[in-house]
Amino acid sequence: MASENVYVEHCKGVNGLDKVILREIRGCSAEVYLDGGQVTSWKNEFREQLLFLSSKATFKPPNAIRGGIQICFPQFGTIGSLEQHGFARNRLWSVDRDPPPFPANTSHRAFVDLILRHSEEEVKIWPHRYECRLRVALGPGGDLMLTSRIRNTNTDGKSFTFTFAYHTYFSVTDISEVRVEGLETLDYLDNLKNRERFTEQGDALTFESEVDKVYLSTPTKIAILDHERKRTFVLRKDGLPDAGEFIVSIH
Numbered sequence: 001m002a003s004e005n006v007y008v009e010h011c012k013g014v015n016g017l018d019k020v021i022l023r024e025i026r027g028c029s030a031e032v033y034l035d036g037g038q039v040t041s042w043k044n045e046f047r048e049q050l051l052f053l054s055s056k057a058t059f060k061p062p063n064a065i066r067g068g069i070q071i072c073f074p075q076f077g078t079i080g081s082l083e084q085h086g087f088a089r090n091r092l093w094s095v096d097r098d099p100p101p102f103p104a105n106t107s108h109r110a111f112v113d114l115i116l117r118h119s120e121e122e123v124k125i126w127p128h129r130y131e132c133r134l135r136v137a138l139g140p141g142g143d144l145m146l147t148s149r150i151r152n153t154n155t156d157g158k159s160f161t162f163t164f165a166y167h168t169y170f171s172v173t174d175i176s177e178v179r180v181e182g183l184e185t186l187d188y189l190d191n192l193k194n195r196e197r198f199t200e201q202g203d204a205l206t207f208e209s210e211v212d213k214v215y216l217s218t219p220t221k222i223a224i225l226d227h228e229r230k231r232t233f234v235l236r237k238d239g240l241p242d243a244g245e246f247i248v249s250i251h
């Protein structure tokens with residue numbers, strides 16, 4: 001079998017939408033839909049699902065798929081003139097068959113490169129031309145790594161600013177059994193209080209009621225401990241300054 005068939009399978013998913021399945025030999029896997037460039041499934045070697053996907057996810061483009069890892073670009077949240085979380089999660093991405101080389105080459109075999117370019121329709125609401133590339137890679141040990149590269153292709157050389165997020169929905173058991181380490185003492189914007197800025201107290205985060213916060217200047221490593229399931233997600237990021245509740249890249 002060609003190596004592409006062992007580690008990377010291009011096929012159809014829900015409602016006939018294009019998806020890519022990444023597999024590693026120990027049995028872990030990930031699924032990526034071209035709609036939204038969105039990871040919708042990430043399973044460990046015991047075939048346990050690590051991401052949350054809402055049972056109400058419709059898989060009806062251009063509606064965003066609710067769950068998994070949404071790509072928020074060129075706007076995260078409501079900071080800006082675009083609709084919440086920008087438009088990349090509503091667009092159909094393409095497989096990038098000839099991506100530019102990666103500065104740090106990894107030995108991952110299960111990966112796919114996706115690309116989203118501006119559409120002329122979109123230029124009317126966000127007047128810039130861009131290429132947004134995303135590599136989703138599954139490591140031999142089951143770690144999931146997302147790498148994004150944004151290129152300004154404005155013909156007049158005009159610069160643009162944007163915000164970006166990996167809007168990740170993790171699967172946990174009982175939220176009251178979950179603890180998040182790495183955000184203590186940080187400043188955050190509280191979406192439930194008109195984005196007012198507060199400072200987190202010293203202890204690891206636990207949850208007793210609804211929480212909707214965006215933490216600023218977060219460390220490169222955050223851990224989510226699910227006591228009931230005895231599972232810890234370790235999130236590492238590079239290059240993005242802030243974090244929403246759980247919006248970071250996963251290594």
Ligand SMILES: O=P(O)(O)OC[C@H]1O[C@@H](O)[C@H](O)[C@@H](O)[C@@H]1O
Nearest residue numbers: 064077084085167191212213244
């Ligand atoms: O419903 P959406 O647009 O997918 O957003 C989901 C959540 O996204 C989070 O980033 C926001 O802080 C929440 O307020 C929002 O509920």
